[in-house]
Amino acid sequence: xxxxxxxxxxxxxxxxxxxxxxxxxxxxxxxxxxxxxxxxxxxxxxxxxxxxxxxxxxxxxxxxxxxxxxxxxxxxxxxxxxxxxxxxxxxxxxxxxxxxxxxxxxxxxxxxxxxxxxxxxxxxxxxxxxxxxxxxxxxxxxxxxxxxxxxxxxxxxxxxxxxxxxxxxxxxxxxxxxxxxxxxxxxxxxxxxxxxxxxxxxxxxxxxxxxxxxxxxxxxxxxxxxxxxxxxxxxxxxxxxxxxxxxxxxxxxxxxxxxxxxxxxxxxxxxxxxxxxxxxxxxxxxxxxxxxxxxxxxxxxxxxxxxxxxxxxxxxxxxxxxxxxxxxxxxxxxxxxxxxxxxxxxxxxxxxxxxxxx
Numbered sequence: 001x002x003x004x005x006x007x008x009x010x011x012x013x014x015x016x017x018x019x020x021x022x023x024x025x026x027x028x029x030x031x032x033x034x035x036x037x038x039x040x041x042x043x044x045x046x047x048x049x050x051x052x053x054x055x056x057x058x059x060x061x062x063x064x065x066x067x068x069x070x071x072x073x074x075x076x077x078x079x080x081x082x083x084x085x086x087x088x089x090x091x092x093x094x095x096x097x098x099x100x101x102x103x104x105x106x107x108x109x110x111x112x113x114x115x116x117x118x119x120x121x122x123x124x125x126x127x128x129x130x131x132x133x134x135x136x137x138x139x140x141x142x143x144x145x146x147x148x149x150x151x152x153x154x155x156x157x158x159x160x161x162x163x164x165x166x167x168x169x170x171x172x173x174x175x176x177x178x179x180x181x182x183x184x185x186x187x188x189x190x191x192x193x194x195x196x197x198x199x200x201x202x203x204x205x206x207x208x209x210x211x212x213x214x215x216x217x218x219x220x221x222x223x224x225x226x227x228x229x230x231x232x233x234x235x236x237x238x239x240x241x242x243x244x245x246x247x248x249x250x251x252x253x254x255x256x257x258x259x260x261x262x263x264x265x266x267x268x269x270x271x272x273x274x275x276x277x278x279x280x281x282x283x284x285x286x287x288x289x290x291x292x293x294x295x296x297x298x299x300x301x302x303x304x305x306x307x308x309x310x311x312x313x314x315x316x317x318x319x320x321x322x323x324x325x326x327x328x329x330x331x332x333x334x335x336x337x338x339x340x341x342x343x344x345x346x347x348x349x350x351x352x353x354x355x356x357x358x
Contacts, residue, residue, distance in 0.1 A: 006098035021235035310357035319349030
């Protein structure tokens with residue numbers, strides 16, 4: 001399934017620079033003036049996974065196909081965007097289309113890069129963006145709860161919208177809705193403020209390893225769990241190095257343990273409760289993204305809807321067993337291959353071969 005992350009923030013905080021780094025491209029304009037990004041840029045990135053590399057070699061596959069993540073570089077929002085300020089609601093609508101929001105926060109000083117506010121204040125900047133999304137949600141909720149429009153809305157969604165309205169009016173976090181309602185029904189409501197969020201603190205090179213006063217204040221308020229410290233400029237420079245040895249040496253020089261892309265993917269998978277299963281054989285070895293607690297038929301449906309409809313059972317080997325037994329044949333001979341039915345919950349790293357009726 002992959003997933004789509006929208007990169008949002010105030011103008012000139014480094015969104016397009018990060019996008020270019022993550023997607024290893026120069027597709028997004030990264031200029032020193034507000035609103036240089038007008039239409040959202042979209043980049044699809046393969047998710048690196050050493051496990052797939054090993055499966056590819058063991059199965060002697062002809063092709064290796066990574067699962068993917070999409071990044072959307074959304075233009076800078078400003079205070080008043082929900083009322084049409086800056087580039088207005090057009091860009092709020094782009095946020096509705098993503099699975100998770102990456103809040104890009106400026107945590108560096110620079111006389112050379114314009115700032116839309118007179119001071120650097122990451123907490124204030126995030127609150128501006130979240131307020132604008134909440135105001136956009138408020139307008140959307142009020143329109144949909146209007147008597148004329150509510151006739152065409154399912155009862156469960158009306159309940160969710162009314163609860164969301166109550167939370168907004170009391171200045172509470174809309175994520176509290178998840179305590180009462182199913183995530184699937186919440187997602188169908190399309191509220192911006194209920195989307196999962198990652199916070200990316202964009203720092204200068206000197207602050208990569210330990211952060212700075214800006215990141216310390218931010219983490220003290222919003223916590224470490226969904227916060228990343230990244231230097232977008234350095235990430236861009238790393239991706240412009242063609243040789244992997246060069247990249248590793250450069251990362252060592254600037255005290256980086258892993259790239260921002262890898263860190264972001266790990267945080268994103270955890271945030272969205274995602275995991276990976278594999279298919280592997282002589283034709284191809286491939287990674288597939290599923291949600292945690294996914295059943296075997298649902299996993300089969302990620303490959304093709306016919307696999308889910310006609311599901312019989314899944315030949316299953318854990319990743320460790322597959323590697324230890326060097327593939328399907330020895331795994332089967334040693335009793336490590338299992339036949340799992342419709343109720344089986346797929347585990348991260350499982351190698352699966354589906355049997356189904358056409």
